[in-house]
Amino acid sequence: MTQTPAEHNENVSQAGGSNETLLADLRDIMASDLHAEDKLNDIVKLTANHLDVDVCSIYLMRSGDVLELFATVGLKQTAVHKTKLKMGEGLVGNVALHASPVNVENVDHNPNFVSHPETGEGAFKSLCAVPILREQKARGVLVIQSKQEVIYPQKTIELLQTVAMVLAEFAASGDLISRNELTLLSKPFKKPTQLNGQTFSGGLVMEQAVVHRAQASVKKLIADDKDKEKKRLKSAIAGVDAAIENLITSVDLKRHPEMVEIMESYQMFSKDKSWRTKIEDMIDQGLTADAAIQRAQNEIRHRFENIDTPVLQEKVQDFDDISNRLISTLNENDNKDEKHPDRFILVAKSLSPAALFDYGINKIKGIVLTGGSPSGHISIIAKSLGIPVMGQCRDASRYVRTGDQLILDTDNHVVYINPSDYVSDLYGARLEKQLKRQKHYRKFRDQPSVTKDGAHISLQMNAGLSAEIPLLHEAGGEGIGLFRTEISFMGRSRYPRVIEQAAFYKNIMDQTDGKPVTFRTVDIGGDKPLPYFKSPDEENPALGWRAMRIIMDRPAVLRTQTRALIMGAEGRPLRMMLPFVSDVSELDQAKKLIDMEFKRAKQRDIPLPEKFELGIMIEVPSLLWQLDEVFRRVNFAAVGTNDLKQYIFAADTRSGAMQGRYDSLSLSMLRALKQISAKARAHDIDVSVCGEMASKPLEAMVLIALGFKTLSMPAPALGQIKDTVISMDKGKAENYIDYLLKGGGSSLRKKLNSFAMDHKIKL
Ligand code: PEP
């Protein structure tokens, strides 16, 4: 008959006394002079007795990813060192593979069960196993089994996890498995030379790797004095709080006001009551403060590891980071002396914004993440600082070691690990060329952006954070053609108030020194969720409740943002742009809301902008058949080629299997773009392009030839595009494109490339 968890709990507490006694007994075993294997034997006996179970066994990981039975009570002793399981084999092998516990009441019926008759395990019906984890990797498995069918309670699993923590340190000591073999264990057998990932922030870098320490090491697990441990915890929390406070007020962070908000929300984690109570409970059970923090850390990781929601993942990272900081503080900053090179690529499973500042932002030349998302905090910050980031590089933390030479090439979504001389030389030459080019571009920073035949092309910058604005002046942009306001919303823990938004917009305008800024109203939803703004669960968010659709249902979003923009402008000219409009009726509705805010400001004597211009983004294909109506209603427009391309081809060409599948220089895209620019000209409306196309030289040449007079792009691309502009003859390119558009074929890239070569246009 199956026992209930309550019944089992009852038995457990009757059998072996409190958890505190178990931990005290464990400490005695570990401190004894016994031989290492005898200590293991005593640990299995103690655990089985304490939990009142029939079997307790320890499997340890050996080289070759094999789990070997090292000690048991209840299984046949003859199986010790004979029974070996491959990683992923049977229930125990699966625990190691997924680094997470199993709790099974009827093992014979479990699809993962694989019988090992030599152990005599046939008599046991239920099994509970937890991984022996060190640095987030399974170094073994601790198993209990019972003859009765029983679902072991959470309390038992937690207890096993505590014993497993002790075993993890023991297994790493070199007393059970030789140091040589342990070194082998932490190394992969065959190191791949390249890994693929997703580009979160573009760029090319070649530097040595620094692998971010995933988990601070805990030196002492079992406490001598509970009260002392609680005091240690309290002072560590106070110390970490003070360190974050210092960081918030530091010069480094002051330069990045949006990041202060991120750090403040992060600081709240150390004040989380339930988390603190949990740690204190574990101290009461006999763990040191360090071990209790790590137990809570492992539990949170485990609970959320299969939940892919980016917002939750970020929270787990923050908890992780706070836990590591606390453990390091308790160990008097044992990694404080870690020296890092002056320039490096940081490799991490996950990373909190605070960690970036700890390493020193100026030293980090690239970031490789095993997970992450393009809209995560790290991606946003790195992008604004021009640091390339490759995310979803799944095996990076498994294969990369600190000191490895890395090449991070986001154009080709690849990371090379200790590349061959051939690859190094190739990239070395590319980097040298890149450097020379940048020097060359700097020379004509202040030169007008005019084609050979006299057409002025306004080159502007895309931005989203105040930290990016200095780049506008450094790169010589004529203005900000696209300011993505949602980025500052994404880094926050709550919806920003009107006065906060207004102060932010004012700061942007102050910094731009009179150069025009086009503020795009929030493009939220879809791939840009806000942590605090509940969106419906949608099967296909790219086609769902996003930007203008949200505003139609929640008019306050646009009204408050307009209010803040009017306030922030303080009478200066204001350009506002609406994203993701699918129908003119949405534009009409939005205009009404904006008008209301202008009236409201007038009534309250708030200075109105001396000039107000309203624009719209053309990025949903339905607008292509409403262009006359659109251009009659707006002062300007901008084509979002990223989304336009995605919806024209019905493919997200920026990631996965669709990456690179359809060409922007295809007949369908170019005809659509031509249609937009011709209609805009007929209505005398300035229409720009602010999607990725504008930042690529060949594409920029084509856009100019199609009649676009303003191109907006990330700051680093401005120099190269100016080189293209001043080396081309717009009239000649226009004639050639008109000729091509009359013909057939799909991609026109090859022909356009040959044209550029023949006419010595700099690409
Ligand atoms: C675009 O879609 O091209 C665009 C500029 O908007 P975003 O990339 O911010 O969606």
Ligand code: MG
């Ligand atoms: Mg867009």
